[in-house]
Amino acid sequence: MPKKIILDVDPGIADAASIALAAYDPAVELLAVTSVGGNVPASAAAKNLQAIIEFLDPPRLPRIGMGTAPDGTLPITFRQVHGIDGLGGTPLPVAELRSQHPAEKVICDIVRSDPENVMIICMGPLTNIARAFRRDPELPKMLRHIYITGGAVNARGNISPCAEFNFYADPVSARIVWHSPCTKTLVPLDVTNKILLRLNDLEQFPDEKTKLGTLLRSMFIPAIRAYHQNYGLEGVHIHDLITYIAATHPRLFETSEMTGDVEVKGHITKGMTVFDFRRLPELSYSIDVITKIDADAVLDEIITGLNNASEQMEKRV
Ligand code: RIB
Ligand code: CA
Numbered sequence: 001m002p003k004k005i006i007l008d009v010d011p012g013i014a015d016a017a018s019i020a021l022a023a024y025d026p027a028v029e030l031l032a033v034t035s036v037g038g039n040v041p042a043s044a045a046a047k048n049l050q051a052i053i054e055f056l057d058p059p060r061l062p063r064i065g066m067g068t069a070p071d072g073t074l075p076i077t078f079r080q081v082h083g084i085d086g087l088g089g090t091p092l093p094v095a096e097l098r099s100q101h102p103a104e105k106v107i108c109d110i111v112r113s114d115p116e117n118v119m120i121i122c123m124g125p126l127t128n129i130a131r132a133f134r135r136d137p138e139l140p141k142m143l144r145h146i147y148i149t150g151g152a153v154n155a156r157g158n159i160s161p162c163a164e165f166n167f168y169a170d171p172v173s174a175r176i177v178w179h180s181p182c183t184k185t186l187v188p189l190d191v192t193n194k195i196l197l198r199l200n201d202l203e204q205f206p207d208e209k210t211k212l213g214t215l216l217r218s219m220f221i222p223a224i225r226a227y228h229q230n231y232g233l234e235g236v237h238i239h240d241l242i243t244y245i246a247a248t249h250p251r252l253f254e255t256s257e258m259t260g261d262v263e264v265k266g267h268i269t270k271g272m273t274v275f276d277f278r279r280l281p282e283l284s285y286s287i288d289v290i291t292k293i294d295a296d297a298v299l300d301e302i303i304t305g306l307n308n309a310s311e312q313m314e315k316r317v
Contacts, residue, residue: 002029002142003248004117006110008067008103008253010038010166011221012123013082013241017306018123019049020212021244023058024309027250030058031110031118032102033067038124038169039078040086042069043289045124046100048085051092056309057217057316065106070127078165081226081236088222104131107138114231115142121247123240124178126167130173133180140182147185149243150174151273153258153289155189160271164189167262168271175262178285180200185255185288186274187243194295195242196235201225204303206310211317213310220306236303245298246290252301259283288298 005028009015022030035041035049046066053064083089107128111118120143122129129146133139150160150166151174159165167174178184203218206213223236246253259277261283276283 002027003119004029004031005030005247006107006118006120006124007033008036008107008120008128009033009049010045010242011052011086012039012078012124012240013088013236013258014238015123016048016052016087016219017238018240018244019052019131020309021054021241021302021305023056023062024312025153025248025305026028030060030062032063032106033063034067034106034128036103036124036128037069038069038131039082040280041207043076044086047094048087051094051177053090055211056313057122059274059316062099062109063106065103066100067103067128067272070125070173076159076169080230081223083222083226088219090218090244097198104135107132108136111142112136116144117246118143118212119147121147121244122146122150124165125170126173127170129266130176133176135292138239139175140180143182145185145247146177147187147243147247149176150188150190151186151276153195153273157272158189160268162269162272163271166207167273171262171271173192174271175264178262178287183288185246185290186273187239187301188245190288191223191253192237194240195238195291195299196233197224197238197299201235201299202305206307208257210310211313212306216306222315226242240303242293242298245301247302249298252294252297253290256273256291257286258289259286261285299300
């Protein structure tokens, strides 16, 4: 039985690659993809989402929901890694935006239409999810599962000394989702930092002469270059792709239930995920946290999935 999923993305390079995986994954029914501001402002994320879906041209078109900026403004972007356009400067045709349905409305409609069977895989700030929960307070109990790229248990922050980007960008929404009564799995930096996609890994990607192979290289090569310039690393993290595999291949991971919360006010610690490991924890909001990853097997699944997507796309040209 295919897993019914909604992807919530801030494309973003690994977000874009995750959409390709999901759109052609035979084990998944991609019901919708919703955009949120994060790596790039909300308007750019919406345009990127539309352009990616049109480029991928999946046999079953998912519904599309467009997110707007978090209440207030997006404090930051991640353009130093993803490029000004968010896709590494990839020249995707500028798609005409189909009617823009609000992301939170699409999420509520789809989850309500099939209670307890829909999973949301969150790959950006949690703005849309929090809005959906405010719009329909019964929604958390109707969700099958929510997987969240973000946070850090012991790992350092990647956008501030102590905060991960998605939580930093909208900590208030992250806290709302963390406190919500649904089955939640957090995929923190401690785990997603375990895989660094290197230039030689691209040799296993779809051939450079294929549509998808061309897109992936045009996104990941500049990102690997940006990682080297900004962080001195010989590769790029692929956080969102790991979260996708966590949702579709849970056997490659181990989880542990933890209690904690999200800092929403700290001048230095805003967006920090704080866990309470004391014998009698006072922080009482629990969440399942992935603690172990079979990194080689996960990377193999990502590469296999991308090659599968490419083979299907090439049959459709
Ligand atoms: O911290 C990693 C997250 O920040 C990923 O979702 C990446 O796309 C960026 O949004
Ligand atoms: Ca993302």
